[in-house]
Amino acid sequence: MKQNRGLANFYWKTYIVSVSFIFITIVATSLIFRAIIKDSYYGSLERELKTEALLLSQVFSETQKPDIIRWWKLEGKSRITIININGDVQLDTHYNPFKMKNQLTMPEVSQAVRDRWGKSIRWSEYIGLKMFFVAGYFEYDDKPPMIIRLGIPIYVIDRTINKTTSTVVLGGVIIFIIVSLFSFFMIREVTYPIMKIADSIRSFSNGNLSIRIPNFRSNDLNLVSYELNRMIDSITKGKEELSLIKDQTIKILSSMHEGIILVDRKSVIKEINKSAKEIFGYQSRNLVGKNLFSLIVSRELKEGVESIIKGRNTVSGVVSIKVPDERRIEFTCTPFGSRTGVVIVLYDITKISKLENIRKEFVANVSHELKTPITSVKGFVETLTTMDGFDDPLAKKFLYIIQKNILRMENIIEDLLVLSKIESGAIDLPEEIISINDCINNAITVIRQKYNARNIISSGMEYGFMVRGNPRLLELAIINLIDNAVKYSNDDVNVLLDGDYRRVIVSITDRGIGIPPSDLEKIFESFYRVDKARSREMGGTGLGLTIVKKIVEAHKGLVKVYSTIDRGSIFKIELPRFIEY
Template sequence: MNSFRMRLTLILVAMIGIAVLAAGLVMGKVYRDNHQEDLQDSMVREMNIILQDVPWKQGNPDELYGYYTNEAKRIEALTGTRVTFIRADGVVLGDSDHDPKTMENHSTRAEVVKAKTGSVGRATRFSDTLHENMLYVAIAVNKDDPNSGIIRTALSLKKADESVKRMWTGLLIGLLVLFIVAGLVSYRIARNLTRPLEQITRVSKRIKNLDYRARVDFQSNDEIGELGSSINAMADSLQVQMTRIHQNERQLATVLDNMINGVVMIDAAGKIVLLNKMAEDLLGISAREQVGHHFASVKQQYELAQMIQETLERREHLREEMTFYFPEERLLDLNLVPIFEDDDDFGGVLLVLQDVTAIRRLERMRSEFVANVSHELKTPVTAVKGFAETLLGGAVDDPETARSFLQIIFDESDRLNRLIGDILELSKIESRRVPLLFSPVELSSFIGKTVELMSAEAVRKQIRVSTVVEEGLYVEADEDRLRQIIVNLLANGIAYTAEGGSVSVVVEPVHDPNLTLDDEGQENYEHIRIHISDTGMGIPKKDLPRIFERFYRVDKARSRSSGGTGLGLSIVKHLVELHKGTITVDSTLGVGTTFTIDLPVLQ
């Protein structure tokens, strides 16, 4: 921009210089012409006076030479002007500065030729005799006579030339000063013109470099001001649009990164152009490494690559469920949708992946649950129906047989009632429709009362139930649901422990070494741990992961004989989780089983 400013300054200076120089040339010429016109008029007046003073004589040339020469010298002495008398045929009769006899014929001289026409003759030329520029002016003695003699005066232009030179010297000095002043003014004008252009250029470059906050900060009402206003308006529009675009990009990126489904976009050439975080997790690949590469280069199942290729070729929607074994075993629902642009040009394929492993597992569990419920309900219903039919067939007449059958019907009905009750209870717990009423529970008295509820069954089987609970231990819990947890676990321990065995309940605080002492100097604790152990038959290691499943029984015959429904441990697990706690099991065949419950002190 500085070079542009210098060029503009030079252009302005050159224009001013040319204009001033042209004006000087015109002024010099006008000055010279006017000066010569003034000299001519003065010389014409002098010659008219000479004609009045000097009579024009005719006669012998030798006599005329002396006469006219003396008159010419006399007049030159008075006026300082060279005077020449010329006969009609061009012969010089007298001259104030030269011997007329030695002078050549003047009939062809321009001023003489002009004077013969009756006008004033004028010529400017270099004099061979005086060796300087001279102004010659001639008039006819008798303007009406073509053969009239000619009187001519001559004046040196040396003074006039010196005057013109002085004028040119002054003009050049003035022109130089004017150039300097014009240069300064032109530079200032150029700077005032180029400064806003420089700013507009800087702002334009910043906008080009994506800095949409750049603005032109000058204001004027000329065309440059309008250009600056247009640049600012364009920057405002671009900033708004880019802010909106960035906001949409951030929103889209946030949506894609937080989607529960994997999304992979592949262009028409088969290159991966987009890969969200869930797709990375499901396929075990990195977006940074795979975006821009062909889908066939991704190390994944061959069937997936075939589906993508088929969609690219057929440009039709494809859907299929496929089991993937990397990075872990999953069942994925694959949706491949062809993408078309606004002008119906094929843009590629959108692959949507959904992990349906848990859904299919839940569906399988639901089917198994329905089957188990049907089976569990069918057994007591079949028994009740069979014994009722037997009674109706005549067995009712035998009092002993009728009493035995009616007892079986009663027991099966009671079992059916408990089964239905447990199913409803589990359904409410799983659907979170069981409100918990939390309150402080003093564990020493609570465990004592709960064990007392099971004492009759323990005494019947001669099983010793022991408790170890520190005094003053509290936990915030729903007392009824906590009692239901302990009762279920105690009932299981008593049911699966042989006569003469033992069941124990141990409650202890879990201390945190980072916590300070309370006001009484006791260590604070955040969790309560409850151990319920028995000396029963134990649980095989292969069955431990499934014992909290609904209707799962380790020993089906023993469970049915004990009246179990197969839902107790599942209910216990859900109730513990509602208390934000955990339950674990440790068991050894032939030695016994221990259930461990960790509950937070505060909910």
């Protein structure tokens, strides 16, 4: 009902506006026409009075017959006044000329004396009427000059003009009625389809997907109707597809082990799947529409969401919550749409964290437990090889093999202990400002002592770069990379120091055997070897690059590798630069 009333109001508003415009146009036209008629009539009357004055001047130049004056007055003609050059009234058809004062002060008379003709509209004190006067100055041979003035009452003129105007107004009224009726039907003809289209669109927007716009008499409106129906069909089809996609998405989200939460810019939950509810301990509650951080107290997660809203593309982190047992939750925040919201992906890593802690403890304990017997065995072997009278070549060969493997086991245990300390946080990373140049020089010195015959070339050392961190650990990382470069290359090893205003880059380049592309992503995994046979021959533990990566990441840096088979490899350590302002 409200819709129909609104559409009817539209029709009547259109009609009233149209009729008002027509009315104003007709009134304005009538006023303009009246002004034109008035000007035209006064002009015509002035010419008529001038003609009469001229004729009268010719008559009175010959003789002054009282019969003419009486006839003129009886016929209801205009008022005639004859004035001499001195301004004295000689004759007047409506008043006693002897009682009239000098007329040279009258505007029409003074103008006629000056310009031959004069006119004015003024109040006549002698007959008590407002008059339109036309005066002419005439001069004939052997006759004294005279001024003939003719006057007509303004009410007579207005009566004539009003009569004409009444005819115009009557015509305007008739035209207004005809045009108003015509507009009534024309506007109805035009607005009905518009109202019908608006009604159909409103019905469609309210959920009536079966509504279609009918055809009309106008071909143009039928084209609009056809295109709108096509649009409705397209929207209906798209809505059905979106509904299907939404159902599929809900099913997929519900079946995912990862928790998914969609929040808007105010952190209000728009969507949340079953796994996310279980992670936070709200299995049976409807959380849509609630503020996320009224349910979960987590500074890290809140900062992550705010960072995405402010412009970051991805924020990751780990939070600890109690629901009721303590859980470790890894989260990733990414923007949704044009940053109208944030998608939060949650991973419950509680079990993985526990297993990782068990693994670290196991590695640390086993390493410590193995170190003592390995040291004892090493001591016994060294004792046997230096004993007097122990000259059996076969026994010495076996002792050498034992000693070599003990040394390898010692290296593995040492690396495991270092790795365990880094992962457990047992090694401090003090906020100490250190020179990366010194770390590189110390690492090169260690490698040169180990491999006397190899040449290690350093460049870029003339520039001093400072970083925050643990110098012993950074030296260990650089030593491991240079050691690998020397082991797997028969040529010189280059160490390049470079950087910019925010980074320090240490590059170690060799021209060795290279690393296959399929192994590049795996070389930083524990105990992974590209060439297992050669690694064992070189005494590698498979933990060197893992330690490098852990040390660099602990210093908030990155380690990268670029390699080509048979051409060599480049390992790069990137660390945040410290600049003192």
